[in-house]
Amino acid sequence: MIAARVGVFGLLGSGNLGNDGSLEAVLGYLRAEHPEAVVDALCGGPETVTARYGIPATRLHWYRAEYRTASRAGAIAAKGLGKLVDVFRTAAWVRRHDVVIVPGMGVLEATLPLRPWGFPYALFLLCASGRLFGTRVALVGVGAAPIGQRSTRALVRWSARLAAYRSYRDALSRDAIRDMGVDAGHDEVYPDLAFALPMPRSIVFSEQAEPTEHSGPRGPVCVGVMAFHGGNDDRARAEEIHRRYLDGTTRFVRSLAWDGRPVRLLIGDDVDRPVVAAILDAVDSPLVTAAEAASLADLMKETAAAESVVATRYHNLVCALKAGTPTLALSYAAKSDALMDRMGLGAYCHPAREVDADRLLDQFQALERRSVELRRTLAERNLVAARQLQDQFAELTAALFPATGHGRAHTRTHTHTRQEIP
Incomplete structure (x- = not known):
């Protein structure tokens, strides 16, 4: 069997502990269920990701000062050039993979200050490249929220539409994506990926x-x-x-x-x-x-x-x-x-x-x-969350790795209602 080439994508290794925790949960799943997979990352802090998680990593943006405000003419020109270069860099990286996973994070929301040509643009490039080259892009346990800014909302909407798989960390996220005009009828809701991390x-x-x-x-x-x-x-x-x-x-x-x-x-x-x-x-x-x-x-x-x-x-x-x-x-x-x-x-x-x-x-x-x-x-709710995340990973295997033949990937129950806890 040829090993699957799996990429992970996002603002990972950049100092946000929540983002890195979501990555850690997905890497734990891949190592347990798909140990043969060859994994690397396209991320914000490649040196940190490689040192901490032992996987090769590439910088997300060609322009290193992407998230700093550009006020001088040279910086503005460099940032603009970076947007063009990133089209080709992202496409080339995606093309090398069978599957790309975006692990959790609020990638479909703007609840904190966010410019459309920053991460929303990078996510759109990822999902569009995946559709172009036949690479399955999965938005796994992500957050979404209503977005007022038209350009950001358009990039988020198209990213969601172009992804091969979507699941959300709460029902509000699924509702927000549906309200943006994305058909979310088959999308599922699970607890946040961090609930799958082992307790110290x-x-x-x-x-x-x-x-x-x-x-x-x-x-x-x-x-x-x-x-x-x-x-x-x-x-x-x-x-x-x-x-x-x-x-x-x-x-x-x-x-x-x-x-x-x-x-x-x-x-x-x-x-x-x-x-x-x-x-x-x-x-x-x-x-x-x-x-x-x-x-x-x-x-x-x-x-x-x-x-x-x-x-x-x-x-x-x-x-x-x-x-x-x-x-x-x-x-x-x-x-x-x-x-x-x-x-x-x-x-x-x-x-x-x-x-x-x-x-x-x-x-x-x-x-x-x-x-x-x-x-x-x-204590009771944590037990429920752990069971629901087992379902999440089984569903992910069925959607992204159908050739592996993992029988437990088909043991799902209670469709569309896993977010509910009695």
Whole structure:
């Protein structure tokens, strides 16, 4: 049998822990179910991907400063030339593969500031090249959301249409793609790919322990922060939104420290580090420290060791929920609300655009009062998520590797309703 040539594509190895966690989940699936596959990447941080995951990797864009604002004539010309060069680079890379997988990530949304000729254009080139050369492009467990900007929406719509396979991390994503005019009638919804990651060995047994009523001093709190400036349609108010978010989050952290609670500040992307520094400087307490998390496994360890979590970035929420720790979301998009609802904590969301420290503290205290009950709920929901992701990978094998003859790829049940949890 000839080994399948499989490519993985996206802003991987670029400092976003959630994106890299999705890649890790897909690589785990490929190594377990298709060990004969020859895998490489077209990604944002090829050196990091090769060093961390042991696969060859190529830079996503010819122009290295693609995601920096170009103001000088030379930079603008170089960026424009890069768009043309990337047409041929992407096509040549896609042509060498039988299958290309886009692992998770919010590749069909613009809930954070996004220019159409950045990643949306790169994704369109990928999907168009796949259709041209007969390479199956799979958007696996991706996020989508309504997009106001016409050019970005058009690129996302055509990317989705040209892909050979699509699945989503929540029903809202499938609905958004359908509303853009894409036939999503056969597309499925599964939990986020990060729920398929193995738990770090150090917390497997504590995760399975029976929750007990709290006694003694309250434990540490993890607070996941974000360089949040609103979404794609909030550019005019970006600094105002960021100041309100930072001020409210800082006041909340200060209240915890005044109450004697140890606080661990978490990030999900390298761009969040200045927010951590600003909070540490403003609160100035030995009880408030920063975690150096380099992966989702590190985030799971941090959140598993906490009594409660308050977090903004989507994959900080995923890690805390997978670790079974009662969690409150500083929600910046509908995907966070959907995730919390799926895991049984839909009542514990607070708007990231309008952080009210006093109200947030009230919600947090209500969360902690139900800690034992919520830990049991999370244990049950995590078991369901694990089973659903087994279905996801079986479906992926059937769609992308039909010649492998894996019998378990045809054991799927409950079509179109895997996102529902009783």
